[in-house]
Amino acid sequence: MGLLDSLFHRRKDKGHAARPAPALQNWQSAVPPKTRRTSPVMNEPSGQIPLAADSVPSRYPVDANTRDLPANLTVDGPMFLVECPRLRSIGDGLSVNGVLAIGGAVARFGASYEQRRIALTKLPERLRVSQSLLLRSCFRLKRLPLDFEIGRSLQIIDCDALEELPRNLRVKGSLTIIGGKSLTALPDNLVVEGDLHLSGSRVTALPRGLRVGGALIIEGRCQIQSIPPDISVGSNVTLRRVRIEALPESWRFTGDLTLRGARKLRALPQRIHVPGNLDLADCTALETLPAGLTVGGNLILRGCTALRALPDGLRIAGRLNLRGCVALTSLGKALNIQNSATNGESSATPASSQTQSRRGSRAVAALDIRDCSALEELPDDLRVAGPIDVAGSAVRDLPKTVAISRLLWRGVLVPPEVVFHPERLDPLRILSEENAEIRRVMLERAGLEAILARAGAKTVDSDTDAGGERRLIHIKRLKHVYLLCRCPSTAREYLLRVPPAMQTCRQAAAWTAGFDDPDKYRPILET
Numbered sequence: 001m002g003l004l005d006s007l008f009h010r011r012k013d014k015g016h017a018a019r020p021a022p023a024l025q026n027w028q029s030a031v032p033p034k035t036r037r038t039s040p041v042m043n044e045p046s047g048q049i050p051l052a053a054d055s056v057p058s059r060y061p062v063d064a065n066t067r068d069l070p071a072n073l074t075v076d077g078p079m080f081l082v083e084c085p086r087l088r089s090i091g092d093g094l095s096v097n098g099v100l101a102i103g104g105a106v107a108r109f110g111a112s113y114e115q116r117r118i119a120l121t122k123l124p125e126r127l128r129v130s131q132s133l134l135l136r137s138c139f140r141l142k143r144l145p146l147d148f149e150i151g152r153s154l155q156i157i158d159c160d161a162l163e164e165l166p167r168n169l170r171v172k173g174s175l176t177i178i179g180g181k182s183l184t185a186l187p188d189n190l191v192v193e194g195d196l197h198l199s200g201s202r203v204t205a206l207p208r209g210l211r212v213g214g215a216l217i218i219e220g221r222c223q224i225q226s227i228p229p230d231i232s233v234g235s236n237v238t239l240r241r242v243r244i245e246a247l248p249e250s251w252r253f254t255g256d257l258t259l260r261g262a263r264k265l266r267a268l269p270q271r272i273h274v275p276g277n278l279d280l281a282d283c284t285a286l287e288t289l290p291a292g293l294t295v296g297g298n299l300i301l302r303g304c305t306a307l308r309a310l311p312d313g314l315r316i317a318g319r320l321n322l323r324g325c326v327a328l329t330s331l332g333k334a335l336n337i338q339n340s341a342t343n344g345e346s347s348a349t350p351a352s353s354q355t356q357s358r359r360g361s362r363a364v365a366a367l368d369i370r371d372c373s374a375l376e377e378l379p380d381d382l383r384v385a386g387p388i389d390v391a392g393s394a395v396r397d398l399p400k401t402v403a404i405s406r407l408l409w410r411g412v413l414v415p416p417e418v419v420f421h422p423e424r425l426d427p428l429r430i431l432s433e434e435n436a437e438i439r440r441v442m443l444e445r446a447g448l449e450a451i452l453a454r455a456g457a458k459t460v461d462s463d464t465d466a467g468g469e470r471r472l473i474h475i476k477r478l479k480h481v482y483l484l485c486r487c488p489s490t491a492r493e494y495l496l497r498v499p500p501a502m503q504t505c506r507q508a509a510a511w512t513a514g515f516d517d518p519d520k521y522r523p524i525l526e527t
Contacts, residue, residue, distance in 0.1 A: 069094070071124075078131070087118055092125040100129045104136035104157075123148065132173060135159055142182075153194060156180065165190075174214065177201050186210075195235075198222050206231060215255070218242055227251070236276065245285075247272075256297065259283060268293070277318065280304060289314070301325060302368075310335065319386070323370040331379050339366035339386040362411045362437075365389035370410065378402070387413065396420055409441045422446045427455040431475055431482070431495075440494055448484075448493060463505045466526035467491075472498075472505045483508040488526055 062069075066084050071091030078098030081087060094100075103118040117137045127148040135141065136157040146166050153173030156162065160181040167187045174194030177183065184202050189209035196212045199220035208228045216233045218224055219240040229248040236255040242262050249269045256276035259265060265283045271292035278295045280286060282303040291311045298318035301307060307325050310332040320337050322328060366386025369375055376394040382401050389408035397420060398405065407419050417424060418438070422445035430451055433439040443451055452473065460481075461472040467486035473495075474481050483496045483505060502508040510521030 081118070084118055087120055089122075090120070090124045094124045094126075095128040097130045099131045099134065101134040102136070103138045103159075104134075138162075156183075159183075177203070178220070198224070260300075281321075319364065319366050319368070321365075321368045322372055322375075323368050323389075325369075325372050325375075327374055328369075328372050329374050329376070331375070331382065333379055334381050334383075335379055336383045337366050337385065339384070361413055363387050363406070363408060363413055365408050365411070369393045369395065390419060409445070412437045412441055414438055414441050418442055418445055425451075427451045428478060431455055431478060431480060436494060436496065440492065443493070443495060448495070461504045465505075465509065470505050470509070472502060472508055481508070483512065485509070 062079075062081060062084060064083055065086060066081075067086050067088055069087075069090045072093040073091060074095045074097075076097050079096045079100050081090075081100075081102045082104050102120065102123075117139050119140050120138050121140045121142070123141070123145050125145050125147060127145055129149070130151045132153040132155070133148075133150045134155045134157075136155070136159070138159045138161075140161050141159050142161050142163050144162075144166055148166075151172060153175070154171050155176040156178070157176070158179040160179070162180055163182045164185070165183075165187050168189055169187055170191040170193075172193050174197065175190075175192045176195075176197040176199075178197075178199045178201070180201055182202075184204055186203055186207040188207045189211075190207050191211045193213040195214035195217060196210075197215075197217040199217075199222065201220075201222050204223050205226045206224060206228060208230060210228065210231045212232065213234045215235040215238065217238045219238065221241055223243065224239070225243045227244060227248055229250045231248065231251065234254060236258070237253060238256075238258040239262060240258065240260050242259070243264050244262060245264045245266050247269055251269065253272075253274050253276075256279070257274045258277075258279040260279050260281045261283070262280075263282070263284050265280075266285050266287070268286075268290050270290045272290060273294045273296075275296040277297035277300065279298075279300040281300050283301075284303070284305050286301075286304050287306045287308055289307075289311050291313075293311060293314060295316045295318070298321070299316050300321045302321050302323045302325075304322075304325050306327055307322075308327050309330040310328075312333040314332055314334075315336045315338075317338050317340055319339055320335075364386075365388060367384045367388045370389050371392035373392065373394060376396075378395060378399050380399045380401065382399055384402050384405055387406040387408045388398070388402065389411065391408070391410045398407075398416075406413055407416055408414070409419055415438075418441060422442070425442055425446050427446075430439060430442040430446065433442060455475050456477060457473045457475055459471045460474050463470060465485065466488040470483060470485040472481065473484055479500060481498050481500050481502050483498050483502075484493065485496065485505075486493050496508075496512055498508040498511055502511065504518070506521070507518045510516075510518040513521055513523075515521040
């Protein structure tokens with residue numbers, strides 16, 4: 001945990017009982033050594049702004065009863081004005097050679113909500129902070145001074161009265177705005193040399209002339225509805241659950257583009273190029289993708305329920321996830337999925353290792369069309385460098401161009417006949433399958449009860465556990481005994497082979513857990 005996390009986050013560290021907050025001059029000795037930061041590395045998106053390695057908290061006598069600070073005060077080191085609910089004014093000309101934190105509290109010391117709020121109405125004129133400025137729960141602060149200077153980042157958290165930021169504001173580090181009830185717009189020509197992070201903000205539009213040197217992150221149900229055409233972002237763009245309907249045609253991307261949960265988004269710019277991953281998961285109003293779209297990483301369209309077709313000639317350097325696109329009927333012509341990217345929504349597996357995976361092992365699909373119930377066929381000129389997951393789709397065969405591709409059924413590598421011809425599977429072959437995952441998929445495809453009936457199965461014992469009813473089944477023709485049970489977490493049914501000597505479900509379950517004596521098998525919680 002960063003040093004300022006212990007100030008600004010409501011968290012209690014293990015082994016430290018709640019106790020009243022100490023006065024600031026004794027703060028250093030009160031913090032356990034493991035929470036002290038000795039590295040100057042920045043990590044603003046998570047709210048951590050550590051101190052310099054040689055910094056120590058201010059020795060200026062500030063405590064919970066402090067009401068006013070004098071003018072022209074110079075502090076050689078970071079200054080924490082936290083748990084100062086009576087603080088009303090700070091004299092002009094304050095200079096801090098380090099981090100300045102105003103508001104908030106050391107919540108792990110048991111500070112109340114009132115102690116974490118601060119009634120300061122304005123910041124001092126000619127404010128100079130050599131590192132970062134952090135403002136939290138300054139509930140009466142309406143605006144920032146026009147002439148203040150900060151050396152690094154600016155964080156504004158839960159300052160509900162703040163109405164505006166200074167014009168032509170330039171932040172040398174990152175700008176983070178979390179919460180706030182009165183701030184609805186950012187100043188035009190805003191320059192942020194680091195990341196710009198908005199979460200739970202009521203800002204409705206990004207400003208004209210915005211320049212962001214790092215990543216743009218908008219999340220937490222922000223009310224952003226429009227993006228200007230002259231915006232510039234130097235790294236990844238993340239817009240989660242925003243209310244925008246379209247992106248500017250002139251916007252150029254340099255990294256990943258995430259628009260997950262943008263339920264009003266209807267279209268993307270023509271000939272858009274995304275060098276990294278393009279994540280459009282749960283964009284439920286998106287019906288088509290533009291011609292000329294190129295993606296340098298993974299293309300994630302999971303849950304785009306209105307998407308009907310992909311454009312012709314789509315080329316994807318990573319993987320393509322179409323899971324749950326229930327209206328999709330066509331993948332377009334000349335679709336090429338290279339599966340060469342190593343980043344994305346989950347840990348990627350290189351294509352070379354995927355194709356060498358054993359049956360029954362789990363793999364990440366290069367093309368995932370799970371639950372695309374309207375998709376009946378794949379294009380004849382399809383190119384896919386990796387496994388294809390077809391579970392829940394209407395596809396009944398593979399084109400010749402991908403005939404040798406490995407097939408997945410909900411992440412499990414299985415033989416082609418399991419996917420396309422389950423009616424041909426012999427019951428004894430299924431029950432003799434040693435791999436439990438393949439056996440489970442075979443039973444799911446062919447029908448568990450039908451297979452057991454055709455094999456002449458007999459139930460010799462039954463009871464219930466956390467997953468529901470379980471049965472001990474004997475297959476006389478094979479001289480096999482199985483425990484049929486359901487996983488409490490996934491609700492999947494498993495047919496587990498156990499020794500022929502098993503007489504009860506409890507005895508069989510204990511054996512699978514490594515217990516020869518069922519009386520010693522007493523699980524507290526089964527998951």
